Amino acid sequence: ARQLVWFRSDLRIHDNSALAAAAAKGPVVAVFLHSPEQWRAHGHGPNKLDFWARGVSALKQSLEGLNIPLLYCDIDTYDQAPRVLLEIARRHSIERLHFNREYPLNEARRDQAVIDAFEQAGLAVDGYHDSVAFAPGSLRTGKGSFYTVFTPFAKAWHKQLGDGQLELRDPPPPQARLPLASDPLPAVSPQQEIAVAIDSWPAGEDAAADRLARFLRFRARHYRTQRDFPALHGTSELSPYLALGMLSHRQCLQAVLSENGGTLAEGDAGLVAWVNELVWREFYQHIVVGFPRVCRYQPFQEHTGALPWRDDEAGFKAWCEGRTGYPLVDAGMRQLVATGWMHNRLRMVTAMFLSKHLLIDWRRGEAFFLHHQVDGEFAANNGGWQWAASTGTDAAPYFRIFNPTTQSTRFDGDGEFIARWVPELAHLPSKARHAPTAEQRGDAYPAPIVDHKAARLRALEAFKSLD
Numbered sequence: 066a067r068q069l070v071w072f073r074s075d076l077r078i079h080d081n082s083a084l085a086a087a088a089a090k091g092p093v094v095a096v097f098l099h100s101p102e103q104w105r106a107h108g109h110g111p112n113k114l115d116f117w118a119r120g121v122s123a124l125k126q127s128l129e130g131l132n133i134p135l136l137y138c139d140i141d142t143y144d145q146a147p148r149v150l151l152e153i154a155r156r157h158s159i160e161r162l163h164f165n166r167e168y169p170l171n172e173a174r175r176d177q178a179v180i181d182a183f184e185q186a187g188l189a190v191d192g193y194h195d196s197v198a199f200a201p202g203s204l205r206t207g208k209g210s211f212y213t214v215f216t217p218f219a220k221a222w223h224k225q226l227g228d229g230q231l232e233l234r235d236p237p238p239p240q241a242r243l244p245l246a247s248d249p250l251p252a253v254s255p256q257q258e259i260a261v262a263i264d265s266w267p268a269g270e271d272a273a274a275d276r277l278a279r280f281l282r283f284r285a286r287h288y289r290t291q292r293d294f295p296a297l298h299g300t301s302e303l304s305p306y307l308a309l310g311m312l313s314h315r316q317c318l319q320a321v322l323s324e325n326g327g328t329l330a331e332g333d334a335g336l337v338a339w340v341n342e343l344v345w346r347e348f349y350q351h352i353v354v355g356f357p358r359v360c361r362y363q364p365f366q367e368h369t370g371a372l373p374w375r376d377d378e379a380g381f382k383a384w385c386e387g388r389t390g391y392p393l394v395d396a397g398m399r400q401l402v403a404t405g406w407m408h409n410r411l412r413m414v415t416a417m418f419l420s421k422h423l424l425i426d427w428r429r430g431e432a433f434f435l436h437h438q439v440d441g442e443f444a445a446n447n448g449g450w451q452w453a454a455s456t457g458t459d460a461a462p463y464f465r466i467f468n469p470t471t472q473s474t475r476f477d478g479d480g481e482f483i484a485r486w487v488p489e490l491a492h493l494p495s496k497a498r499h500a501p502t503a504e505q506r507g508d509a510y511p512a513p514i515v516d517h518k519a520a521r522l523r524a525l526e527a528f529k530s531l532d
């Protein structure tokens with residue numbers, strides 16, 4: 066009997082739990098529900114939506130190789146998902162619906178509504194925990210609660226990881242052709258607002274696999290020593306692929322296992338450090354399930370809801386435009402706006418600058434990031450922002466406030482990254498690029514919009530006012 070696989074942020078045929086389980090039961094029909102209004106309402110911008118569309122088109126090609134037709138439906142909002150999926154199931158005599166679960170609150174509610182509708186209609190439905198090694202909630206502290214601190218979470222993750230848990234799901238063999246054609250996909254029209262260069266971020270699982278292989282071959286072993294330097298390509302640049310499931314965490318971890326003598330927790334320091342980041346990714350996926358208030362614009366640490374955030378439109382605008390007068394902060398913000406991606410070190414530096422130095426509500430920064438990021442992903446973005454703002458799980462202690470100039474001399478010592486993104490300063494000797502004097506800046510580059518020391522004290526006062 067026919068099976069329906071609903072693809073969402075799992076745009077691949079390799080190692081896909083829902084697809085593998087469905088194909089084992091019968092011939093597969095695939096569906097994608099395109100809901101741009103809902104995604105925009107959630108804050109995603111054109112960079113991610115474009116990458117998503119290109120990913121669906123690559124998925125369609127992969128599915129065609131398996132003779133699996135891909136149905137494509139436009140829905141405005143998630144509310145329509147149960148009705149549309151039921152209609153498809155009835156029209157095509159579907160026995161069972163399969164999908165890989167998504168964890169942020171609205172996605173989880175949508176999925177539950179679909180499950181309820183199918184069960185009421187007497188149709189079978191299965192949701193799989195595919196994007197994480199452990200189903201959120203299945204990894205708990207000795208007291209039975211969700212972990213709220215990363216290190217013990219990571220320890221438990223490594224310790225409890227069972228043998229078969231990272232086993233790859235085989236892609237199904239080509240099936241006999243069904244009397245059903247794929248729907249045409251809307252043309253992806255290049256829009257002006259899209260900053261992401263298609264050559265830099267080709268979509269689809271082949272591109273992702275290729276990038277993973279190149280990372281492991283050339284860079285992974287240097288990851289620990291190079292990952293913090295934005296001028297280098299020291300990280301994998303796989304985040305957009307992981308966010309939309311063009312690549313799975315299992316594929317990444319299996320690749321590490323085979324490079325690292327079969328272990329994840331010890332061995333090559335670069336590989337081990339990289340695994341740790343994949344565990345961070347999973348940690349935040351568990352957090353959104355354990356503490357759904359973070360999906361409702363609430364801080365994880367509830368008492369920080371009372372922080373006296375400043376209204377400062379001019380400061381916010383300067384931050385968005387990369388004109389704060391702190392060259393490393395500005396370089397990071399300009400990289401984000403111009404390319405749709407920002408290096409992790411700079412995400413931390415810029416997020417802390419907004420939430421601490423400018424004392425502007427981190428939620429404004431979270432939304433700005435999500436709008437621009439090609440890898441925008443609720444759990445990681447929210448987790449990263451709440452970390453920087455010291456409102457979250459395992460957050461930076463509020464009194465540890467990065468000095469943006471020190472970060473600059475440490476992580477962009479030669480001012481190379483600054484010269485790339487802040488060309489107004491490129492003519493200066495490299496040491497002068499971190500904090501140019503008035504004379505060096507001239508009219509071309511702004512003076513710092515806040516003084517580090519004063520801003521730091523202001524942030525400390527704000528946090529102390531919570532006591």
Ligand code: FAD
Binds near residue numbers: 301346
């Ligand atoms: P690598 O260093 O190669 O890491 C491998 C993978 O691990 C990444 O692709 C990503 O999937 C995961 N990962 C790495 N670091 C983290 C982390 N701190 N938290 C969760 N997952 C991680 N990551 C996103 O994928 N989407 C976001 O929207 C996002 N927003 C962020 C916002 C802020 C304020 C901060 C501080 C971090 C954010 N991150 C986000 C995490 C991190 O910056 C990016 O995952 C990373 O820069 C992507 O580059 P990479 O693929 O080269 O990472």
